[in-house]
Amino acid sequence: MDKDFTQLDAIIGQYRGRPGILIPLLQEAQQIQGYLSKDVMRHIARETGIAASDIYGVATFYSMFKLKPQGRHIIRICKGTACHVSDADSIKDALVSALKLKAGDDTTDDMNFTLMEVACLGCCSLAPVIMIDDTTYGKLSPEAIPAILERYAFVEEQ
């Protein structure tokens, strides 16, 4: 699958020849597989003439770009000031232990979840907050976490 670039070529075609395209191009390219593989970045370099080092430089600079495969569901844990003073750390601990993540890992072994920290989701009045895919969960306590995660596990079984 890695070597089939039909979808990617269609995206590159839309951007070719315009200035300042690299970031939106990479954002769209990432949507195909959920991350940017080295093959994808090399292919973009070949097709656009942008140096591979520049592409890698941009991909590693911005937190949105992922260089590793991501889980089916993305859990964003808010680390904004309001969440921090509302003990977001205990929510993170609860997530890490419920997902059985090993130190240094952000994705579960079954590739169902990827856990990441974000600076602020802008829903400070609901602190502490997490976002799973596009759904926001607010006013959380560590005890509420397992039940929330279960909803996503259940969907997978179906």
Add this chain to the structure above:
Amino acid sequence: MKQISVKVGLASCGVAAGAMEVYNAIKEYKEHAEGLDLKQTACIGMCFEEPIVELDGGAQGKLSLGKVDPAGIIDIIEAYRRGELTQANVILADEIEGSRNSLLEGQTRIVLRNCGVIDPKSIDDYIAKGGYLALQKALSMKPEDIVNVITESGLRGRGGAGFTTGKKWSLAAEAEGKKKYVVCNADEGDPGAFMDRSTLEGDPHNVIEGMIIGAYAMGADEGYIYCRAEYPMAINHLKLAIARAEERGFLGHKILGTDFNFELHIKEGAGAFVCGEETALMQSIEGKRGMPTIRPPYPARCGLWGCPTNINNVETWANISWIINHGAQEFRKIGTDKSPGTKVFALAGKIAGSGLIEVPMGITLRDIIYNVGGGMKTEKPFKAVQMGGPSGGCIPASLLDTTVDYDSINATGAIMGSGGMVVMDEGTCMVDVARFFLNFTQNESCGKCTFCRIGTKRMLEILTRITEGKGEPEDIERLEELASNIIKGSLCGLGQTAPNPVLTTLRYFKDEYLAHIEEKRCPAGVCTALIRYEIIEDKCIGCTACARKCPVSCISGAVKQPHFIDQEKCIHCGACYKACKFNAIRKG
């Protein structure tokens, strides 16, 4: 049956609190109910009351309900129709008592005037409120006269630093170049700040109108709105607004029949806080790593792709149409002499009325927190208010009578910033707060300047060890020295202001640092490593609940006998404290 209108607030904060379910419940009800007009709006600012529903047209007049539950909303609507709605849940009302009416009284709304009032997806709603009249007026003026009006208004950049907007505009207007750009900085990255998100979600046309006027005044024909990708609804509303404005001839070629052309694009950020800095933001629009560059040359002379460029933040742009419509003198009547106008703040943390407010400059912090913000959320007393996010500082209770204007806030060591205001109570540890912000700036440093890259790391290490009870007496001096060098040795605002959270907490809360370092004690009871758990013999009944929960098995004692915690082995996790049902464990 008499027609009533129902409006549901569907901004991000409302949706996160469940407003969509409320909206859908009413939509379903509407299918077999007559005389009901269902609309959506964005955020009135009272995030703590979301989901909010506004009812109008009934005998009880216009009123808003807070914390609406999808299961109960239909009964409420029917009671309202009969004119029998009780006052529970009524937060804002014209004719009857609303529990939160007082929170709006201290506010002056220019930027947020349409937020939570109009449907942000409808250009007709915006036009009905006088939208795009300022553009028509501006296009009949000479460009230099518009710049003069903005200069006379005394408007200062709302992004944080407070540079005079008129001055910035005149530099870009005078700069030579065939091609010029205007940019809207919507890369709102300060944790605890969501003013720009709400403004863009709630009234996108107002920001766009300001940009079109600015482009005409400065001679630009192309513009960018650089918006955080974490704000999908804001981006969505902007895209829709741009398309509608193009259809009506407010944007694009030969605007409103004149020779003025202006094209507006949206650029989504990709997650880098430093891109809020204007030179880094331009690098990012050009598709590069967002690293700041040396100024001069300033963007007004040499900006995007080498062309003269003007960059203002969302709130600054959102002031423009009002100033053109009402004139510089009317604007100067609000606020203070040196800081005219209003400021939008995002209230968060331990405050009862968390959400978005717009107040005249010159109001005191005390007024904001205790009147407009509704006071503290918990019973614990007020300790500090954090302003300006990672670039700002913590202002203590003794300075609560400070007035809100650029110069007075700067004098405290904090900064006005973009408008994040996080209220902290006695349960917040100030060393931990400083460590939190340093951790943030350390992560977000782009790495270009050595002092910012490594200096913030060293400061973070020192702060971390202080919170772990390993602080040394010399650490305070080391922090101060590093702070001063980072300020001097950094190119952009991120590095130059990164030490502020540490410097202000050291200035106002030194006792807390000393308690951590000398007594190995966290007065607020936040720093885990410094918390000591002890069993109170008289209260312990020997139920063994704590011993069973302890992950390191450091609690001993026979059944029905008082238990004992081995302090040597204890990892301070607090599991025993939570497990005890008899309040027999002391935390301190």
